Amino acid sequence: MNRRLPLILVAGVLALCVIGVIVVGATAGSGFGAVAYTVGDTKVSQREVSDDLKALADNNKFAITAIAPEFRTTDGAVNSAGAADWLTVAIYRQVGTDALAKQGEKITDSDRKTALANVSSQAGPSFETELRKLPASLQRRLGDVLALQSRVKTSAFKGVHITVDPKYGFWNAKRYAVCPPTGCPKASASAAAGG
Numbered sequence: 440m441n442r443r444l445p446l447i448l449v450a451g452v453l454a455l456c457v458i459g460v461i462v463v464g465a466t467a468g469s470g471f472g473a474v475a476y477t478v479g480d481t482k483v484s485q486r487e488v489s490d491d492l493k494a495l496a497d498n499n500k501f502a503i504t505a506i507a508p509e510f511r512t513t514d515g516a517v518n519s520a521g522a523a524d525w526l527t528v529a530i531y532r533q534v535g536t537d538a539l540a541k542q543g544e545k546i547t548d549s550d551r552k553t554a555l556a557n558v559s560s561q562a563g564p565s566f567e568t569e570l571r572k573l574p575a576s577l578q579r580r581l582g583d584v585l586a587l588q589s590r591v592k593t594s595a596f597k598g599v600h601i602t603v604d605p606k607y608g609f610w611n612a613k614r615y616a617v618c619p620p621t622g623c624p625k626a627s628a629s630a631a632a633g634g
Contacts, residue, residue, distance in 0.1 A: 476526055476603045476610075476617075478533040485604065492517045492525060494573050501569035504562065505581070519619035523608040526617040528584055530601060530610070535587035538595035551582030558585055 475488040495502040495510065496517050502510035506528060510521035517525075539545055559567045570578055593615055601610045608619040616623070 474604065475607060476530060476601070478530055478601050479537060479599055481533055481537070483529065483533075488522075488526065488529070488607070490574075491529070491577055492522055494577055495521075495525060498569060498572050501566075501573065504566060504569065519608065519621060520624070523617040523619040526603060526607055527615075529580070530603075530617065531591075531615075532580055532584045532587065534595050534599055534601075535591035536583060537599070538591055539587075546583050546586045550586040551579070554585035554588070555582060 473485040474482045475485040476483050495506060496514075499511040502521065507518075507521040507524040509518055510524075512518045536546065555567060555570070570581065573581070596612070596615055601612075603610050603617050605620060608617045610616075611618045611623055614623060618624075
């Protein structure tokens, strides 16, 4: 019995260490959860992307106005092109905020308000009304994207390593976009001709 006691103690300590590593890993987001996409060193979980897609699908009116012309296929389901378009928006935001941070800048609440006012004046007041139906964190990130539109150029993507979980599609560095798993849509004749 005395010989087994040290083994039981060692096994107990090992079990506590393993549990501790799992808890720390899960709370720190260091690879224990599924990753939807990465931008440089930033990893975004599939849970966050799923939550965003659900919120946008629940407000399909906003999603088809601001994200993709066809977003929701049925209640709670997003089509692959809509999901790819949302990931493109999210990746653009991350690249943009990272580029600003390298320059010692950041997006302010004033930047977000100004950008939202500009878009609302062009798109109409329903844009802001529908935006306000989304969760606050998603509203803020969309405000970031609006504020970044005039501040970040495609050169910000140079040298940035971007990956996307294949279930959402793949990153196309030439288009600066996520293409759905079925592939990138063909460019229209007017886009190919430059206008």
